[in-house]
Every structure is written in C-alpha cells, then in structure tokens.
Amino acid sequence: MIVGLIWGMVIGHPTRIFAQDNPSGTTKTLVMATSPDYPPYEFKDTATSGEKIVGFDVEIAEYITNKLGYNLTVIGMDFNGLIPALTAKRADFVMAGMTPTPERQKNVEFSDIYFEAKNTIVSFQDQNYQTIEQLKGKKVGVQLGSIQQEAVKNWPDVIVVPLNKTSDIIQELKSKRLDAGVLENTIVKGYIAGNPGLIYHEVPNTEAAGSAIAFPKGSPWVQPFNQVIQEMKASGKIEQLAQKWFDRPVVTTETPEVPHGTGLKLDFNKIYSNLPYILAGIFITLQFSLVSAFFGFLWGTILALFKISTLKLLNIFSQGYTSIFRGTPLLVQLTLIYFATPQLTGYDITAFQAGILTFSLNSGAYISETIRAGIQAVDKGQKEACEALGIQYQLMMLDIILPQALRNILPALVNESINLLKDSTLVSVIGVEDLLRRAQIVGAEKYIYFEPLIFVAVIYYLMIMTLTWGANQLEYQLKRSS
Incomplete structure (x- = not known):
C-alpha cells in the first residue's frame, strides 16, 4: 500500500506535458520552453502571479498561438537546456530572447526575427x-x-x-x-x-542581433508563426508590447548606496512579498528527497543481497551497476535520463519522474555498499544458528540478519539521506521549482543575489538539523531496546 501511494505521487505529478507535433492534431495545445530568469523577456512576478511565467516573449507567444487557434503551455528550465529540450521534443518551440546563430541553426530551426536589441x-x-x-x-x-x-x-x-x-x-x-x-x-x-x-x-553590435523563435528540425510551425510575426510587425503590435514591458518601471527597495568593494549590504525586505512562493518549494524538495530515499533504500537492499549472493551473475550485475553509478556524476545521470528518455523510448518522462528515478538509482548504488557492510558485520554465528534450525534463507535475512545490520548502519543511512536532501538542488537544472530554483527566480525578478539564497540556505540547514535530531532519537531508542 505504501509503495503504491508513493508511486502514485510519482506518476501522478501534475508537471507532465505533451508537446504536439502535428498542426492537424485534435489537442489544441502548444508547449513553449523558456528560461524564466530574464526579465522583462520572461520571468515570474512571484509576489502577484505566483507560478505563472510572464513577460514580453510570453505575451508574444500567447498572441501567436491564439491567432493560430491553440492554447499555450509554458514550461521553465535553464537557458542552456532549451535547445536540448527541443531536440528531445519536450517542447514545440522556445522563446527566450534567443538569437539564431549558425551553431544553433545546426540543431534547430528559427523563425523570422521578431525583435532587435543592442x-x-x-x-x-x-x-x-x-x-x-x-x-x-x-x-x-x-x-x-x-x-x-x-x-x-x-x-x-x-x-x-x-x-x-x-x-x-x-x-x-x-x-x-x-x-x-x-x-x-x-x-x-x-x-x-x-x-x-x-x-x-x-x-555597436558586432554579430547578427535580434530575437527569434526556435523550433525542432522539420517543425510544421515555422511558416505559420512567421506569418503572424509579420502581421504583428505591420500592425505595430510588437512595438506596443515592447513599450509595455521594456519601459515599465523597475520596482526596487531603496537601500543606501554601497561604494565599490566596501562590503556586502543585505536587505531581506526585498524578498518579503516573495516568501510564500519560496516556501512552497519546501514541499517539492521534501517530496523528491523522501520518495527517492524510500525507493533508493529498497533498491539498495536488493543490490546488497545480490552482492552477497552465491549466484555469480547477480554478483557481476550488482558490482558493475555500482561501479557505473558511483563512477559518473549525478548531474550527468540526471540530464541524460531527462533528455534522452523521450528520444530513446518515446516516453515523455516528466522532470519529477526523471529526478525520482535518477536519485533512486544513484542512491541505491551507495546504500547497497552500506547495507552489504552491515550484513557482513553481523556475527556469523547468527547465520549458522539459523541454518542449524532449518530457517529458510529469506526469513533469516528479513527477520534476523537485516534488522541487526540496519541498527549498525543507521548513522551511515542518515548521512546518505542528508546528502540526498542537499543533492536534490540539482533538479533545478531541469526546471523543477525546488527551493533553490525558486530562490534563483526571485533573485532574477528582484535583480538581487544573496538575500534569497541565504534564506533558502537557512531553510536547508533547519531541515537537515531536524532530520539529524530525529535520527539521533531513533538511534537512542534502538540502543535502549537492544
């Protein structure tokens, strides 16, 4: 029941989106990918609009898709992940103040220039x-x-x-x-x-300048988008939107001017109205960490049993698996699973699912070594006594050996859980709005850096201290009962 509930959280996560490749399809939705940390092109006014991405590019996209008779869904991620998102068909188009350089044109197609800047x-x-x-x-x-x-x-x-x-x-x-x-x-x-x-x-611009819309190679949307862009230029609509967004007043909290190099001046009043948005990331961070820890522990236990098995094939598999996942960076594993899965399997894995899968597989490799060491540390006499009494191997491991091993390795498991909680910040790279990503978005919106990051650092510290306290209490209770 618990496994089913947790897996339901994984597959039922609301971030799943399907990009539409066919203009004649019955689903009237187009997916736009962007990097919402580039105001006023695309950003989040978190104090008012909350989760919604707004800006100059977004309003142009809404106008074009509406003209073509489609709804628009906007997803956010890091700027350097936008082109991979197109090639992996995770989005129908990208708008992010992007210029059609020759290098980019090797991988994607571009619309006409819709706005030029210096x-x-x-x-x-x-x-x-x-x-x-x-x-x-x-x-x-x-x-x-x-x-x-x-x-x-x-x-x-x-x-x-x-x-x-x-x-x-x-x-x-x-x-x-x-x-x-x-x-x-x-x-x-x-x-x-x-x-x-x-x-x-x-x-003066020394390179071809101007923003254009990027599409996957062979996209049927290039020509329809170009037609609407030319209509918007002719009617003055783009100029009207440019004045609306680029001439808007910049709201900042007044602070005393800090001379160059004289020190750091912090003003947390700047992010006060954005705190509900940032704090909402706690649930997402804990969701990633707890679900990944649960599945990582289950998978790690299975791998540990493989490593002590008498079947050579299971030994080879578990050792090779651990070598691969401990020998490659977690960030590389995450981006490969997120961007490569749709291309290799055709399954549109969500960022949430990719994060859970990656962290579970990676954590399982580390936990398996810890559990293996714990099992082998249990007195051999326990196993010999079970064999003498005719207790089946499965019952011996579940009822006698594993409980003793877990008591011994509890501090190591807690340490792995703490690392997992901190490493969960990596999911911000694929656009998941965890605590770190939300702090970065608020920083981009308010043109500041330290205040939101310091705030989430305190939150992480409190969560880790709470986890450590809980583990210490559990360890104390286990010692009393032994």
Missing part, C-alpha cells in the same frame, strides 16, 4: 568602460550560450567568462572577479536600478 557594457562608475577597445585584457562576463558570448569572442584581447545566468554576471562583477559584463539593453536597466554603483553604455 549590447551594453556594464561596469562600476569608477571604471566606466564605454567602448570595446577599453576592454582589452579585461575579464568580461557573458551568459553561457547567449549572443553576447558569440559577440565578445570576436572582441580583440578580451577574456571571455561565460556564466549560467545574467544575475551571476552582476554578482561576479560586484565581487570584483570581473571587470565588466555584457548584457542586452532591454534587461540592463533593472540590474542598474537594483545595484547602485553600476553603469552601462550601449555598444
């Missing part, structure tokens, strides 16, 4: 870099996979530092690890308003 150099006022020539020999931050990265590669004698998010560029700049950053002029105003002491200057 690049800017961001630096501190006392440095005030205004031209490309001034950046010779300087460390310049760009977003990984962005058109800014391609542009800065061609700037003479510039040291390019790719980072995962635009907010990371600002933070590295404030930490003095970068001399400057290159951001799009449509988003830079918010970061300037939220970070006193910074200044920006527009520079």
Whole structure:
C-alpha cells in the first residue's frame, strides 16, 4: 500500500506535458520552453502571479498561438537546456530572447526575427568602460550560450567568462572577479536600478542581433508563426508590447548606496512579498528527497543481497551497476535520463519522474555498499544458528540478519539521506521549482543575489538539523531496546 501511494505521487505529478507535433492534431495545445530568469523577456512576478511565467516573449507567444487557434503551455528550465529540450521534443518551440546563430541553426530551426536589441557594457562608475577597445585584457562576463558570448569572442584581447545566468554576471562583477559584463539593453536597466554603483553604455553590435523563435528540425510551425510575426510587425503590435514591458518601471527597495568593494549590504525586505512562493518549494524538495530515499533504500537492499549472493551473475550485475553509478556524476545521470528518455523510448518522462528515478538509482548504488557492510558485520554465528534450525534463507535475512545490520548502519543511512536532501538542488537544472530554483527566480525578478539564497540556505540547514535530531532519537531508542 505504501509503495503504491508513493508511486502514485510519482506518476501522478501534475508537471507532465505533451508537446504536439502535428498542426492537424485534435489537442489544441502548444508547449513553449523558456528560461524564466530574464526579465522583462520572461520571468515570474512571484509576489502577484505566483507560478505563472510572464513577460514580453510570453505575451508574444500567447498572441501567436491564439491567432493560430491553440492554447499555450509554458514550461521553465535553464537557458542552456532549451535547445536540448527541443531536440528531445519536450517542447514545440522556445522563446527566450534567443538569437539564431549558425551553431544553433545546426540543431534547430528559427523563425523570422521578431525583435532587435543592442549590447551594453556594464561596469562600476569608477571604471566606466564605454567602448570595446577599453576592454582589452579585461575579464568580461557573458551568459553561457547567449549572443553576447558569440559577440565578445570576436572582441580583440578580451577574456571571455561565460556564466549560467545574467544575475551571476552582476554578482561576479560586484565581487570584483570581473571587470565588466555584457548584457542586452532591454534587461540592463533593472540590474542598474537594483545595484547602485553600476553603469552601462550601449555598444555597436558586432554579430547578427535580434530575437527569434526556435523550433525542432522539420517543425510544421515555422511558416505559420512567421506569418503572424509579420502581421504583428505591420500592425505595430510588437512595438506596443515592447513599450509595455521594456519601459515599465523597475520596482526596487531603496537601500543606501554601497561604494565599490566596501562590503556586502543585505536587505531581506526585498524578498518579503516573495516568501510564500519560496516556501512552497519546501514541499517539492521534501517530496523528491523522501520518495527517492524510500525507493533508493529498497533498491539498495536488493543490490546488497545480490552482492552477497552465491549466484555469480547477480554478483557481476550488482558490482558493475555500482561501479557505473558511483563512477559518473549525478548531474550527468540526471540530464541524460531527462533528455534522452523521450528520444530513446518515446516516453515523455516528466522532470519529477526523471529526478525520482535518477536519485533512486544513484542512491541505491551507495546504500547497497552500506547495507552489504552491515550484513557482513553481523556475527556469523547468527547465520549458522539459523541454518542449524532449518530457517529458510529469506526469513533469516528479513527477520534476523537485516534488522541487526540496519541498527549498525543507521548513522551511515542518515548521512546518505542528508546528502540526498542537499543533492536534490540539482533538479533545478531541469526546471523543477525546488527551493533553490525558486530562490534563483526571485533573485532574477528582484535583480538581487544573496538575500534569497541565504534564506533558502537557512531553510536547508533547519531541515537537515531536524532530520539529524530525529535520527539521533531513533538511534537512542534502538540502543535502549537492544
């Protein structure tokens, strides 16, 4: 019953989405993938809209799909996972302020350009870099996979530092690890308003600029989307939406200006209205951790029994399995399972299911070694006594050997559970809105960095301390009963 309940949580998770590949299909839904940490293109106004992704790109997508007679579903993930999501057919199209570079065009198709923007150099006022020539020999931050990265590669004698998010560029700049950053002029105003002491200057584009919609190769949607884009340009609709989103006032909490390099100034009032959104991630994080720990323990127990089995085939399988899952990074396993499963099997595995499967398989490999050691640490006389009394092997393991082994390895199992809870932050890479992902989204929305991350760090610490206290109480009770 417990297994059925937990598995129902896994397969019944509401994030499952099916992308539609056929325009003549009966299901009137198109799936758009984006990275909701790039205001005002796409972001979450978590204090008001909560889970909903909003922004310039989203409103354009809603207009186009409505014109074509379809509903729109928007899913979020990291920017560098958007192209893999298309090739894995996890989405019908991508909108994320993305420019159709030659490298990207090798893997996906693009619509016509729907909006053009300029690049800017961001630096501190006392440095005030205004031209490309001034950046010779300087460390310049760009977003990984962005058109800014391609542009800065061609700037003479510039040291390019790719980072995962635009907010990371600002933070590295404030930490003095970068001399400057290159951001799009449509988003830079918010970061300037939220970070006193910074200044920006527009520079000529050295690469083909402009945002377009990305589609899988052979997508039937390219031409219909292009027709609506041209209609929107002709009617002035895109310009109207650009004014609505790019000229909107940036709401920030006023804090005293901090001179360059004088220290860190924190203001948690900035995230007060976003706390309900962040705290909702606790349930998702615990859901991942508890379900993965449950299945990981079951699978680890089975693997441990395989390792001590007299059947050579089971020994070879369990040892090889453990070697693979302990010898490869958990993040690689997670992304492979999430992006490769639809292509290899045709099954549209959700991010929740991919996370549970990955963490369970990975945790099982580690737990199996712990349980094996615990079983082998039980006095051999226990086994010999059972054999002398004619007790079946299965009953001996379940009723006598395993309970004693678990009592001995409880601290190691607790340590694995703590690691699992902390490692659950990796699911943010595939777009799951756990605590870490929600903190990053709030940080992007408010153009800040430390406050949301410090807040979730405290939450993680409290959860781990609670788990440790519970394990200590259980261990105390087991010692008393032994």
